[in-house]
Amino acid sequence: MKTSNLIFLASAIFTFYSCGEDSLNSPIGSKDVPRQITVTSVKDISGASIIYYNKPDDKNLKYVRAVYTTDDGVTKDATASFYTDSLLIDGFANAGTFDVALYSISTGETTSQPVHVTIHPQEPPYLVAAGNMELFPTFAGIRIATQNETESKLSFGSYRKNQSGDWEEIGMYYTIAKEIRFSVRGQEPIETEFGIRVRDKWGHWSDIKTLTTIPWFEAECSKTLFKEIVNLPSDERIQHTWSGSNTAFANLWDGQMMRNAAKCFHTRPGGTVLPQHFTMDLGQAYTLSRMLIWGRASDTNMGGSSNDWQHVWTGGYPLRIQLYGSTYTGDDPAQLVDDIDDPSWVLIGDHFLRRADGSVDPVLGNNVGTPEDQALLERGQEIEFPADAPKVRYFRFRTIMTYGGASAVMLDEFSFFGSNE
Helix, strand or coil: CCHHHHHHHHHHHHHHHHCHHHHHHCCCCCCCCCCCCEEEEEEEEECEEEEEEECCCCCCEEEEEEEEECCCCCEEEEEEECCCCEEEEECCCCCCCEEEEEEEEECCCCECCCEEEEECCECCHHHHHHHHCEEEEEECEEEEEEECCCCCCEEEEEEEECCCCCEEEEEEEEECCCEEEEEECCCCCCCEEEEEEEECCCCCECCCEEEEECCECCEECCHHHCEECCCCCCCCCCECCCCCCCCCHHHHHCCCCCCEHHHCEEECCCCCCCCEEEEEEEEEEEEEEEEEEEECCCCCECCCCCCCCCCCCCCCCEEEEEEEEECCCCCCHHHCCCCCCCCCEEEEEEEECCCCCCCCCCCCCCCCCCHHHHHHHHHCEEEECCCCCCCEEEEEEEEEEECCCCCCCEEEEEEEEEECC
8 A cells, every 4th residue: 555545544544533422422513593483372182282383494493392391290302303393292190281391403402592382281081081981890890981082092900909908900901992891800799899090101090990899690601512513505614724734613612722823723715705704503502791712823833932923913813703693592503594694693793803902903914012912812802792692502703804814714712701591
């Protein structure tokens, strides 16, 4: 290398390092104080306010920052780029009156003097949901109903009073759904005081709402009585086969779910297009309270510590389902009418199998989602039956849509609950 080139390289390296770390981390841009924005209006909404403003004609303005303190003493800030004209101010535990300081920030991170604006956020979504919440007795627990008009992320903590008079947690439910309906199960049919409270994504809790009641008796329907119905031509009951598989119909009640792909029920690819249905015999007539559905999760034997979730919310995992019960409850399945539109088949459920937060995404893909999603999949997706549904012995499961758009339907297990009295 020529001497002149070596001298140039050494000089460049010296210049680079002589700038120092401070120079490398310093903002690049004008240090001039930017002009202030002009607030035009404020829109107060549930738990938040939206501040609208006009930007100054100042090329030195990079973004706008809002600084404010919530009613629980937490100082927050929100920013908006040069290309927007509004800021969302949220995170409040209650409705109230609050001061917000708005700063214009230059390209060199120089801050203007604040522009102050007063906001009046309305009652936040978690308190609205708590205020509208109703509690009812149901099978093996209580049922909760409320609204979440803003579709905010909410959590519902469920509790019961123990013999010492202390609250103990018995469940947590997560949702963004507008209409919230869920139940807390697994409770004995004895008089118990239950409580529900609501939390938002910032950790604010509502007061606890209580109900003292006796949960209704229910028992799990015996899977030893379940049978496949084979005499209805419109049923799609021919299973898919692959090397080493055993996708028998009876896998729907073999007690193995979410662990072994070879123990699932999988209708044939290229068979009947959606919607498609199949029929099963519960063995005796029940007043059904609910059922649990486990969709196929894995391609392999998952094992105790596996995280094999290839088929969750994709492929043939059901998205929308319809559930039918026959008004015929005798012992001869030859008496069943095959036509799904015949009055003898009563629609007792039309549901979307939703994620833990209440959302439905038909193109989600291979994604188990959040820890709450995984917990939901492990315990099964619960479907409640209406209280006025007829007694059912013969049950039809109809798939209207799948998450992946496939016509083959993949399921691991069913469990039914109710009373045969």
